[in-house]
Amino acid sequence: MKTGDPMHSARHTLAAVATLLLAGCANTSSMVAVGPHTYKVTETASVLKGGANVAAQAAFAAAGKRCKEDGEGRTVTPLKTHEVSSLASVPTLSNGYAVTFRCAAPDPNFPPDNRPAQ
Numbered sequence: 001m002k003t004g005d006p007m008h009s010a011r012h013t014l015a016a017v018a019t020l021l022l023a024g025c026a027n028t029s030s031m032v033a034v035g036p037h038t039y040k041v042t043e044t045a046s047v048l049k050g051g052a053n054v055a056a057q058a059a060f061a062a063a064g065k066r067c068k069e070d071g072e073g074r075t076v077t078p079l080k081t082h083e084v085s086s087l088a089s090v091p092t093l094s095n096g097y098a099v100t101f102r103c104a105a106p107d108p109n110f111p112p113d114n115r116p117a118q
Contacts (some may be wrong), residue, residue: 029062037074037103039066042084044096051095052083059099067103074103 031041041062045054060076067074084096 029058031062031066034100035102037070038079038101039063039103040098040100041066042096042098044084044094047093047095052097055084055095055097056081056099059097063099063101067101070103073106075106077102077104
């Protein structure tokens with residue numbers, strides 16, 4: 001097969017486009033500790049999968065999982081939330097969402113469902 005063959009070039013172009021589209025469907029996640037029982041999680045999701053809305057849901061789900069791992073009935077207390085966008089996400093058409101949160105210990109003055117006692 002010759003290098004200048006149009007079919008050869010078209011196959012490479014098609015493979016590159018397919019790779020970019022599949023990469024755009026991926027979700028990515030990162031979590032870092034920023035203090036005692038305090039973390040920042042960033043999630044990204046393809047705009048084809050819902051972008052920032054899906055990323056926000058995934059970020060809060062990851063936060064809940066982290067607090068559950070911290071144990072003792074700790075719950076997510078959001079400290080800061082925001083959408084994340086960068087030029088780096090343009091090739092994969094993805095948007096992100098970041099949540100800085102604290103895994104708060106249960107308040108002994110409230111029942112487990114957080115409603116005041118009557």
